Amino acid sequence: MKKVAVIGAGIVGSAAAYYLSKETDLEVTVFDDGAGQASKAAAGIICPWFSKRRNKSWYRLARLGADFYQTLVSDLQADNIKTDFYDQAGVFLLKKKDSSLEELYELAKKRREQSPLIGQLSLQSRSNLPADLADLNGFDRLLYASGAARVEGSVLTKTLLAASRAEIIRKRVSLNVSSDGNYWVSDKLFDAVFLACGAWLPQILKPLGYEVDIRPQKGQLRDYFFKDSHTGDYPVIMPEGELDIIPFAGGKVSIGATHENEQGFDLCIDSRLLDALEREAQTYFPKLNEAYSKSERVGTRAYTSDFSPFFGQVPQLKKVYAASGLGSSGLTSGPLIAYQLVQQFLHKELLLPADDYSPNNYIVKGS
Ligand SMILES: Cc1cc2nc3c(=O)[nH]c(=O)nc-3n(C[C@H](O)[C@H](O)[C@H](O)COP(=O)(O)OP(=O)(O)OC[C@H]3O[C@@H](n4cnc5c(N)ncnc54)[C@H](O)[C@@H]3O)c2cc1C
Known part of the structure; x- marks a missing residue:
């Protein structure tokens, strides 16, 4: 039996543990500290197709990551596991200028040829919304895409860990190379x-002499809880800018998220920023006033200096694989990245060209 350690149980670690556990000759142990984990703080929007980023490798990863949820869901269902963490509720995209909405519609129609998951697309007037959505406000027209999904990050990681045969150890760990070329964790x-x-990632690799091009970004959001459990009838609402409104089934609506570059690993709640998002959200979703309670989440995203994620074998460390830099779309790309790393370890067919996402430019061994 070969022994494999997974350090970190966010979306990448828990999905890697799930796919590694499918191999009967592997014994998998997951170590997770958990503090500041991005995956459990994530807003949960799986909707990459409207991004204007020009980076083709990034877009391919994000769109195939959204597609990969279909595989993940059917793999879990084949194992008789509940998959209600994933809900294709659709999205309403809002723009200040009508011309921007039309531009986005044309872009989405083109991208749908490659990504049928986008689903039904339509430009709609607010006045024509069905009666149960008529309380939405603050815009005249919207672009609807039926294939966008919302995912509860914390439920997904718990589901994947429970579905894996892995032992889970909740503590912060370090990595050391043993004299015979194996690894102590x-x-x-x-x-x-x-x-x-x-x-x-930089902190765990630094003692082994590596510099890693990763910086932290703080992200906060606020969850609102409603007695009315029909919140799941609303699609995800994405106005322009930072604000997103993510209604989940069962009476929860999340409003977020902040993108704070200067706060390092700080995990304190800054109510000022969340109150500002709340005021803006109320113009679109006046029902927010009816929430009977609120709570906050905060997590740390990882970014490289060119905003590109990386994953693959760590240079000069045989059988050590790393992924980081998933930024603000990591819940979308995380399961696919984890699957790709496991395939790489098992020498099986890859879904993505490994060289396009190689860690070599981001993880550098000092002399
Ligand atoms: C507020 C917010 C909103 C977001 N919204 C979205 C969204 O709507 N859609 C989307 O696609 N993405 C979103 N993201 C981005 C996404 O959440 C992240 O990119 C993704 O979750 C990163 O996953 P990860 O597994 O790489 O890292 P993480 O989820 O951060 O997990 C890393 C884990 O490793 C543990 N760890 C690290 N070092 C050690 C150690 N030495 N020992 C033990 N444990 C260790 C940490 O404690 C942590 O639990 C959002 C992020 C934030 C913060």
Whole structure:
């Protein structure tokens, strides 16, 4: 039996643990500290097709990541596991200028040829919305795409960990190379290691002499809870700018998220920023006033200096695989990245060209 350690149980680590556990000759152990984890703070929007980013490798990863949820859901269903963490509720995209909405509609129609998951697309007037959505406000027209999904990050990671046969150890760990070329994590010896440490990857690799091009970005959002459990009837609402409104089934609506570059690993709630998002959200979603309670989440995203994620084998560390830099779309791309890393470790067919996402430019061994 080969022993594999996964360090980090966010979306990448928990999905890697799930796919590794499918191999009967592997014994998988997951170590997770959990503090500041981005995956459990995530807004949960799976809707990459409207991005104007020009980076083709990034877009391919994001669109195939959205597609990969279909595979993940059917793999879990084949294991008799509940998949209600994933809900294709659709999205309303709002723009200040009508011409921008039409431009986006044309872009989406083109992208749908490659990504049928986008689903039904239409430009709609607010006045024609069905009666149960008529309380939405603050815009005249919108672009609707039926294939966008919302995902509860914390439910998804819990589901994947429970579905895996992995032992889960909740603590912060370090990585050491043993004299025979294996790896010590905590007091256990492993044949291979997956570093799914998000924004904390530089910290675990530094003692081994590596510099990693990753910086932290703080993200906060607020969850609103409603007695009316029909919140799931609303689609995700994406106005221009930072604000997104993500209604979940069962009486929860999330409003977020902030993108704070100067706060390092700080996890304190800054009510000022969340109150500003709340005021803006109320113009679109006046029902927010009816929430009977609120709570906040905060997490740390990981970014590279060119905003591109990377994943693959760590240079000069055989059988150590790392992924980081997933930025603000990591819940979308995370399961696919984890699957690709597992395939790479098993020498099986890859879904993405590994060189396009190689860690070599981002993880550098000092002399
Ligand atoms: C507020 C917010 C909103 C977001 N919204 C969206 C969205 O709508 N759609 C989308 O696609 N993406 C979204 N994202 C981005 C997405 O959440 C992240 O890119 C993704 O979750 C990163 O996953 P990860 O597994 O790489 O890292 P993480 O989820 O951060 O997990 C890393 C884990 O590793 C653990 N760890 C690190 N070092 C060690 C160690 N030495 N020992 C033990 N454990 C360790 C950490 O504690 C953590 O639990 C959002 C992020 C935030 C913060």
